[in-house]
Amino acid sequence: MSSDQKEAASVRVFNAIEHAEYGNPTSVLRLVERPMSEVEPGPHDALVRVSKRPIHPGDLLMIAGDKRGGRATPIPAGAPRTPGFEGVGVIEKLGSNAAHQGQFAVGQRVMFLSGTGRTWATYSKVPVATLVAVPDEVSDAVAAQFLINTMTAQVVLHAGHNALPVPELPVTVIQTAAGSSVMRIVTAFGQKIGLTMIRLVRTKEGAALLEASLPGAPVIATETSEWKEQVRSAIGSSPVHVIFDAVGGAMVDDLVSFLSDGGTFVNFGWLSKGASDLSEFAPRGLAFKGVVFTKWMNFSLEEQKQHRDTAIQLAKEAPHVFAIAGEYPLADFRKAIDHASGPRKSGMVLLTS
Incomplete structure (x- = not known):
């Protein structure tokens, strides 16, 4: 093996779905490999290996540049956008401050929100403040669609x-x-x-x-x-x-x-x-x-906790409320989008990795 081949083999990468322009999701989205250096956690972040993430109607509207999905900000040249704002997975690494706080641990299962998107990927860098521990009784499929x-x-x-x-x-x-x-x-x-x-x-x-x-x-x-x-x-x-x-x-x-x-x-x-x-x-x-x-962020912290506790209890007692219409690996994202866009689905379509 040449030195160039050895260097290439040592570079860790992860899979991500991204788009460089707005338009029909099945046309503008691509599955690519990105270097792990892009998701290296900062002091207050966690690196999460994402197992499942939902396809929300708003995700597809945003990819399409449809105003019903919110204001479409320009995508800078050379900096494609990865969709997705929530998911569930396992913590692989904690930033220095987050590790010292001891609130979460490597290997712990968490659900999370990502204000910058980028959950339609195998790894996501997530602010620790947005992590929520997943109870053992709640499946990944429920936790993935839980927060939003x-x-x-x-x-x-x-x-x-x-x-x-x-x-x-x-x-x-x-x-x-x-x-x-x-x-x-x-x-x-x-x-x-x-x-x-x-x-x-x-x-x-x-x-x-x-x-x-x-x-x-x-x-x-x-x-x-x-x-x-x-x-x-x-x-x-x-x-x-x-x-x-x-x-x-x-x-x-x-x-x-x-x-x-x-x-x-x-x-x-x-x-x-x-x-x-x-x-x-x-x-x-x-x-x-x-x-x-x-x-929801405008509610008091006490109200937010009460709402979250009530919802987690619902997820434990009645997981059927959080219906799953289908699950697809990231590589089959076009099939997943077609299913999520269909008129006869019942429940959430998830992308898995």
């Missing part, structure tokens, strides 16, 4: 509670995209606190799957011609002060008639590309409130 989805669910519920005219009222809530990962968690939390949930999904097949996997509240398929009559029947004489919405578009117009005057749409996603006619909102005193999971 449970944060979003808590923000949605908090916004809905604040929109109620009187918090003690019996509360009936309509949910769109009820089979989505976030809405499944909203349902589970909502049922625990006594909300009456009316859940909407697109297809009859999706309704049957959701009723079987997460029973306890009516599920209505909007592909049926009589779906609005079914919603009115489920509502009965109860007022609907809040709608939890992840669809947007024309669905907003379809649901306005169910909302009580002065009621609030709490929206955290825009799966539809259509526009909404909001002409009824002002005359009826309706409000449209957009929320994002990062608002």
